[in-house]
Amino acid sequence: MNKPKIELHKIEKIKNGITILKDINLKFSSGKRHILIGPSGAGKTTLLRLLNRMDEPTFGEILYDGKNFKDIPVLDLRRRIGMVFQIPIIFDGSVKDNLTVPYRLRVIPSPIKQDELIKILELSGLQSDFLERKASELSVGEKQRLTVARALINKPDVLLLDEPTSALDHAAGIKLLESIKELNEVLGLTIIMVTHQLEYASLLGGRIIHLVNGTIVREQESEDFFLNSEII
Numbered sequence: 001m002n003k004p005k006i007e008l009h010k011i012e013k014i015k016n017g018i019t020i021l022k023d024i025n026l027k028f029s030s031g032k033r034h035i036l037i038g039p040s041g042a043g044k045t046t047l048l049r050l051l052n053r054m055d056e057p058t059f060g061e062i063l064y065d066g067k068n069f070k071d072i073p074v075l076d077l078r079r080r081i082g083m084v085f086q087i088p089i090i091f092d093g094s095v096k097d098n099l100t101v102p103y104r105l106r107v108i109p110s111p112i113k114q115d116e117l118i119k120i121l122e123l124s125g126l127q128s129d130f131l132e133r134k135a136s137e138l139s140v141g142e143k144q145r146l147t148v149a150r151a152l153i154n155k156p157d158v159l160l161l162d163e164p165t166s167a168l169d170h171a172a173g174i175k176l177l178e179s180i181k182e183l184n185e186v187l188g189l190t191i192i193m194v195t196h197q198l199e200y201a202s203l204l205g206g207r208i209i210h211l212v213n214g215t216i217v218r219e220q221e222s223e224d225f226f227l228n229s230e231i232i
């Protein structure tokens with residue numbers, strides 16, 4: 001087994017007096033694909049948000065490369081761990097403007113060269129001529145690819161994706177999953193994706209983590225998992 005990239009030890013999350021996650025012990029291996037599945041309300045988004053400190057656990061600790069999350073400056077951590085949301089968030093302007101938005105917000109010129117931007121776009125499944133296109137005019141599938149590309153700008157080690165296909169039609173969803181798989185295979189990115197669609201989980205493949213009512217009920221490689229999928 002690869003080295004753990006992120007480890008969760010006895011994680012518990014309580015919100016407004018309600019226990020949302022309990023006794024979560026997990027290891028996400030470096031360079032591997034992981035899929036969090038489970039019914040709506042199981043705690044998948046809550047768990048994912050803990051993984052780049054958009055939220056904090058109530059109890060337990062999280063380690064990144066063996067180091068406690070709390071000892072890593074939040075901005076450094078978020079550069080190492082990128083996130084893609086359910087609904088693509090797009091800013092005004094061109095695709096290029098959207099890719100360089102972290103620099104524009106800090107009012108500094110982007111140090112990323114044009115050919116690097118094109119490489120990132122292509123890895124995300126968009127051709128180079130998209131760079132000058134108006135972002136608001138892209139299809140939802142293309143917008144989601146753009147948010148994947150934007151998450152790659154900081155050259156993260158880990159990509160978190162929360163139901164990235166749920167706003168997309170079936171064909172666009174499958175294309176996006178193929179790109180995510182390629183990002184893992186080509187760049188060695190550690191992937192942690194949430195989905196409640198088993199077809200997408202099976203297409204991406206990897207380690208399946210099945211969450212129900214805030215606890216892990218099953219954890220298995222996808223080939224084994226889908227041999228016994230009637231249990232879901």
Ligand SMILES: Nc1ncnc2c1ncn2[C@@H]1O[C@H](COP(=O)(O)OP(=O)(O)O)[C@@H](O)[C@H]1O
Binds near residue numbers: 020040041042046
């Ligand atoms: N701020 C909050 N306060 C109280 N309960 C919450 C809050 N956010 C989410 N929950 C509850 O936590 C549970 C898990 O939510 P969530 O992580 O969004 O599940 P999933 O992503 O698996 O659908 C749900 O029952 C939800 O209603």
Ligand SMILES: [Mg+2]
Binds near residue numbers: 044045046
């Ligand atoms: Mg969710």
